[in-house]
Amino acid sequence: MSREFITARGHPMIRATHPTTLMITKEDSVGQRGNCIIAVGADKGSLDLSDEIKEEIREGSKILLTLKTDEFEENVFAWGHPALTFTHKTDIVIRKSSFICPRTLGIRSNKGAADISREMVRHLQNTKSMVEISIEALPELNPIFKRQKNPNS
DSSP states (O other), rough: OOOOEEEEOOOTTTOOSSSEEEEEEEESOOEEETTEEBBSSSSSOOSSSSSHHHHHTTTTTEEEEEEOOOSSEEEEEOOOOOOOOOSSEEEEEEEEEOOOTTTEEBOOOOOOOSSSOHHHHHHHTTTEEEEEEEEEEEEEGGGGGGGOOTOOO
């Protein structure tokens, strides 16, 4: 079970209204179309994550993403997948769908940006708000990747 930590901050343009994705970015700003962004100025993108956590997530581990500010905490669960590449230099994305691209950290999540508490989102609209992000690969494996034991072994 691996764990990775990321530090990021808020931005006045954070809206967090996208229903199916949420994104953390190393970029310092949020554009008009960035309604999935929940934090900016991150110290890591998906490419920067440790090889250990990438491997565990590729094995189909359940992922726990914890967002923690000085006032709020939010948990998001998602699943890993063997097709994940973790090659995007600036972004980390969690998706409710099964779509995979270089930004994708996890799929089939229980939350998109719109599901983050509005109190936390308002807090993250302040540039002085810092958010600590924990990414944990849990021992539970995605049921579609569980291997059946050979009854003859």
